Amino acid sequence: MVAETISPIPSAVRVPIKFYPIALDRVRYVGEPIAVVIAEDRYVAEDALELISVDYEALPATADPEAAMADNATLLHEDVGSNVVHHRTFQYGDPDGAFERADRVVKLDWRYPRYASTPMETYGMVANFEKQPDRYTIWSNFQGPFILHALMTGALGVPGNRLRLITSPHSGGSFGIKQAMFPYMVLLAACSRLLGCPVKWIEDRLEHLTASSTGADRADGVEAAFSKDGELLALKFNNIVNVGAFVRAPEPASVYRMHSASNGCYRVRDIAVENRLVVTNTTPIGLNRGYGGPQFYYALERVMDAGAKALAIDPAEIRRRNFIQPEQFPYKAPAGATYDSGNYETGLKKALDLAAYDALKEAREEARAEGKLFGIGMAAGIEPSGSNMAYVTLAQTPEERAKAGGRSGGLGTATVSVDPSGSVTVKTVSTPAGQGHQTVAAQVVADALGLRPDQIDVITEVDTLTSAWSLASGNYANRFSAVVIGAIANAAEKVATKIKLIAAENLEVAPEDIELVGGNAQVVGVPEKALPVRRLAAQTHWHPAGLPEQMEPGLFETTIMNPEMLDAPDDQDRVASAVTFGYVFDLAAVEIHKDTGKIEVVKYVSVHDVGNVLNEIVVEGQIYGGFAHGIAGALLEEFVYDAGANPQAGTFADYLCITAPEIPDLTIGHFNTPSPHNTLGAKGMGDGSSMLAPTAIANAAADALDTFDVNLPLTLNKNWSAANGRPYERAGAAKAKVGDGPREEGAVEGGLKGEGTVELSASPIEVWELLLDPDTLAAVVPGCEELTQLSDDSFSAEVKIGVAGIKGVYSARIDLRDKIEGESVRLVGKASGGLGFGQGEGVVELEHISENRTRLSYSYSANVGGKVAAVGQRMLGTVTKLLIGQFFRGFDKRLRNVNGNSRRVSIGAILKRLFQGRY
Amino acid sequence: MKPVAFEYCRPDTLEEVMELLTEFGGDASIISGGVSLGAMLNMRLVRPKALIDINHVLELGNVEFDDATAITGALVRQAAAQKMTSLMSGVPLLAMSLPWVGHYQTKSRGTLGGSVAHADPSAEIPLTLVTLGGSVTLRSPSGVREVAARDFFHGLLTTDRRPDELITALNWPLRRASTAYAFEEIAQRHGDFAITAVAAEATVAIDGTLANVSFGLGGVEDHPIVADTAEFIGRPATRDTAKEIAEVVADIVDPMVDLQANADYRRQLVRVLGSRVLSSAFNEASAVREAA
Amino acid sequence: MLRIKPDQKQRVTLTVNGKLVSGYAQPRLLLTDFLRHEMGMYGTHVGCEHGVCGACTIIIDDVATRSCLRYAVQCDGLELRTVEGLAEPDGKLNTLQKAFNENGALQCGFCTAGILMSATKFLQDNPKPDRDEIKEMLSGHICRCTGYEQIVRAIFQASGQ
């Protein structure tokens, strides 16, 4: 019903995917909203939720992008005709020629895991619809970018001024994730209109972990061409992005954010990029700290290490040889980025010094001599900040872009005002989530006006009806210190200039001779000739007639800045994607314990160039925070899906957020090359090691294990298997199915598999008959409340299963297929209940052993979804075994009792046990 | 994340608990610390008609000793137990395993009895009780029974407790002469349930051979188990024997497979951690024997 | 014996930060929801409602513990300390809060209330902890912003070592 009032939400990918904030007739991923329950409180809403029962027609599902690309894969969006919903290739310079000339080509491919920053505060919103004029107002902790406001108004079918977004002044963390709440905002707005009352939703953690947003998992590859002395000649990137079930704006931005800086820190100019976006039955991806950066550097900086190894050049040295040189700035990168400033070699040297690189290499040799697995890894990267809103349009061809009309820019806005009492307010329109915008803004404005930071009030909430905002407003891509702070400084400067003019006239000196210090406007060098800033400022309100000629009354300065370099992509697909380019160099040393797989980060050094540092504690906090996210992605965190595309990490007990003891000691180094692009010389920062730590750690692990075939996260089991040459496959993980042939229709694949045999005291034919007898089944299936035979080979049942205090009622349907009397039968079933749903299939075979003895063998695979799978992953396997055991004990007992009886049975029930019977 | 509606019952005496169990049986959940149960209630995995809060049944909070046993009431909190010197010195293996349990903020509330009732296969407290050959005292309206810990745990979150029974106490065998203990585990993060936890108890005879070995494994199968080590009694209490036991046991266990670890790796952990705890226990038991 | 029917609203009286407060709660009402929605005390945060993240940690009867794993009716008559009770009566930050402020130990602040309450009790139990002990105590909290380092420093500083 709500859906009828909403139009689908488009993205930059021009394919016929209809993305609604709620599923219409097909559910494409676990977590996709299918119903909204509104109640007086959350308790009652959850009660009501349990009354909804959905009858699903199950289609094959996959979480694996490579499987989804296969010819026989089920299409998520039929109208697109393929699960590859976006495909573009790019070429800069002459990569093929360079590869031909190369002395050495190295090549890597891998899977990058899906993980997310899971802010501690989840999504929260209140939507209200009012009439006359018809207007939606939504209060939320949405982080922007406000370009999404346009998509929301489109979905609701109203002009921009009829959707008022008000964001909270503070937000409990975001890291990009709170971008992806906008479809829910649309949904709530529609509900409010329908019900005629305000509607509130505070997302809970289970909802967040399955249905908010994550970073992208990818199936990427890279090739690099080197000369024999280590010159990087060319790069070819092959990116396959698992975008989730829909392309939710601003996707496909994750694969384009780093695109125009595809050369990283290096002088290489011949580059090819191939990008494919694949839809799978998973939660749509979106912004996550470092957005696209971790995946990009995992390609570039690993292939640099691989090149170094192939050429027997030290990995630090090979980077040094290829760095863009200090005198080359501003540096125009082949794909269009213009790096503002930098000195990459200085950063590298600093990191090597801090790490005592030579001693570390010696330690490595000593450790290896003792048989230990010790490795050193590094990664260098630029940190683009202050995005060009237009880089996303690289997803379109130059012709498509020309047709659509130009797009460019990344407006930053800020307002500094002084009220009649002389007190100062700054509006940043920056939706902070803990990045210290208030602190830094107050400091910058205080410095400009000669006041103390505590005299400045900073207003960070955005109200689209009253704030000076634009498309790029919001808090992402490190834009605060790259762009917004420039706008703030600029607005403050305008206010300062006005105050100086007034002071100059009052003190009868030239405006240049006035400085603002200690709360006063004073004549330079003559501190006793001074007037209080507050009084001068107040004068603009109280006594406009007394102001210098031509001066406008009042003090209310808004700056809207567009960094001038942020132009539209050209017809060669080159675009200046960002304003400032910071720099990070990370170096890690690890030891992997061969006996337990434990990975110990024995050294970690991170050197940063953030331009001029605006606030040391804030910068340091961002570095530590980004580092923690990077280490988490490297070592711990992953959203695992099973082969049936069921999310397995639905709680904080399964999604292993990094905690204090797992964070290695970090040595931080700084050096600064000020940015020419804002008056403060600052660069954006905040992504930092979240982009590089996964790679630095992976490189160190590769060095320790002597293979580049490392897969994040480097968990204990994985490391141990790698260190000991053992096969490793994560239980039930989606990847396990890659490469399997076409599947039979209706076949079930899932995380749960098992087999077993039991010996029964009857002949095969007796067993067979009993097995297919509904009465028997009803009697021996633990918890079977009702069994109905629908047709010869088809049954339905109500089963109540309680294991470990976890009870649920399930309704199940079983079909018997491929019956060979007395020998074997295949069962296909599905079940659903309050705690989850499942489908499965199994084969039962009977074998005659001796008179009155039959061996029954069974094998099954089942796919369990819903709450049970998401929150009780550990329980599924054991519970299944338990139920099978119970079933056969009961069955054998019954065989003995009714021996010789000839009634029909359904093994259905056995398997129904197994499939649905998780609990 | 809000529980189903339930009736709240807060008995003050054991008798009242029994009345409630008679009334509700399996439809009630018994809550002590609530560290595990609270989460399952909030997720609606557990959906009781009534919640029986035993926190006011004071007699369940007692710790008593007899000649050979420390008897901890079901309500003894994990953090409190760790601070009781008599208990910690009397049951050294518990002193060794408790530091691995949970977090500062959960141990303060979580109880010894609650951990045993919850029966997570990786939990340290059940493993300790099983390794030591302790037992669980259960009380129902029809009487009291004592179940050996080794028979108590059936599988994942599944125990021998009947729906109308309350765990009233855990019985911990006290430290024995010439006996030493060791405990170790590996988890992906600090304070998580272990991927594999191992515990050892060993007694060394005058001649330096093993008089008794108990080798407990948590997180390997779906409930804590004690390996059969009978064939090693009488063998020298050496590092080699320790290694051999761990290797033999690693080959015969039937490990669980979950997101964190496959069977191959769990076997390996039995091997490495097992030989570590066994040798440490052998070593120390030999030293104690010599000193005696 | 106290028995409260599923839909019955029971009066619950608590001492919170030294003040007697009371409200009504059905048995299933989480203590966190009682504090936030019935008492209007929003200082205690909720990050997971399954006992893992630590955001909701408060001190109940002198023990630092998860308030999302308690039901309000269980706490009738108990003494609670929450983050609202830390600052001096005149609003001045206490030593621990000041140390957090000076060290940048909070960014978004969502995890902070819980960590402050844990650390308050922890420093009573262990007045001179080393960094590793602090980290171990912190393992019961998730902070997504800070990477924990500045929190460790702040607690260490607050211990006056």
Ligand code: FES
């Ligand atoms: S909300 Fe209580 S621990 Fe997360």
Ligand code: FES
């Ligand atoms: S400061 Fe944001 S979660 Fe800790």
